[in-house]
Amino acid sequence: MKKFANLAAGLVLTAALAVSVTACTPTKNNPAQAAAQSAHDHEPSTTPDGAAVETVDGAEEKKNMVVTEDPAVTVCVYSMKDDHSGLKQNMDTIDGEELDAQKLIDKMAELGVLEKDIKVNSFENKDGVLTLDLSSLEKKDDRLLLLAISNTFVQNYDAKTLKLKVDGKEVGEMEFVKKWKEISADQLK
Structure with missing residues (x-):
C-alpha cells in the first residue's frame, strides 16, 4: 500500500511539474509584431x-x-474639537515655497479656528522665540483657542515659545503643549 501511495504522489508531482514547465516556455516571436514594437x-x-x-x-x-504643481508647504494646524472639549490636529498645505505667518493665519481661518480677515501686523522669529502681533482676535480670552494658535506656530516654526499680541497689546507667552490630545477647556481655566 505504501508503494502505491508513493507512486501516486510521484505521478501527481510529475504532472504538476510538466504543467509549470509548459507555462514558462517562451513562445515564438511574431516577426510582424516585433517590427511594429521596434518602430513604436x-x-x-x-x-x-x-x-x-x-x-x-x-x-x-x-x-x-x-x-x-505650484510649490506648497505642509503645515500642521491645531483646532478645537466640535464640542470645544479639546484640540485636534489637521495636516494641510499653504501655497508658496516657504512658511509664511499670514498664510498660516489664513489657513487657520479657512479651517474655522480663527475669524476671517485677521491680519498679521508683525511677526518675528528670533532664536526660537516667536512674536506674533495680530490685527484682531475676538476670543482672546479663550484659552483653548490661544493653545491652538500657540501649538500651530511653535510646531510649524520649530520654536520654543510664542509671544502673542493683539493690536500691539500683549496677550501672553505660550509654549507648545505636548499633551494636546488629553487637554480640555476645563483644564485651561
Missing part, C-alpha cells in the same frame, strides 16, 4: 505641452520639463 519604441513622443521626449534605453529624457 523608436518613435519620438511628445508631452502635453508639445515638447519632444527622447527615449534612450527605455528611460524618457525630457528636453523641456513640465511642472504642473
Whole structure:
C-alpha cells in the first residue's frame, strides 16, 4: 500500500511539474509584431505641452520639463474639537515655497479656528522665540483657542515659545503643549 501511495504522489508531482514547465516556455516571436514594437519604441513622443521626449534605453529624457504643481508647504494646524472639549490636529498645505505667518493665519481661518480677515501686523522669529502681533482676535480670552494658535506656530516654526499680541497689546507667552490630545477647556481655566 505504501508503494502505491508513493507512486501516486510521484505521478501527481510529475504532472504538476510538466504543467509549470509548459507555462514558462517562451513562445515564438511574431516577426510582424516585433517590427511594429521596434518602430513604436523608436518613435519620438511628445508631452502635453508639445515638447519632444527622447527615449534612450527605455528611460524618457525630457528636453523641456513640465511642472504642473505650484510649490506648497505642509503645515500642521491645531483646532478645537466640535464640542470645544479639546484640540485636534489637521495636516494641510499653504501655497508658496516657504512658511509664511499670514498664510498660516489664513489657513487657520479657512479651517474655522480663527475669524476671517485677521491680519498679521508683525511677526518675528528670533532664536526660537516667536512674536506674533495680530490685527484682531475676538476670543482672546479663550484659552483653548490661544493653545491652538500657540501649538500651530511653535510646531510649524520649530520654536520654543510664542509671544502673542493683539493690536500691539500683549496677550501672553505660550509654549507648545505636548499633551494636546488629553487637554480640555476645563483644564485651561
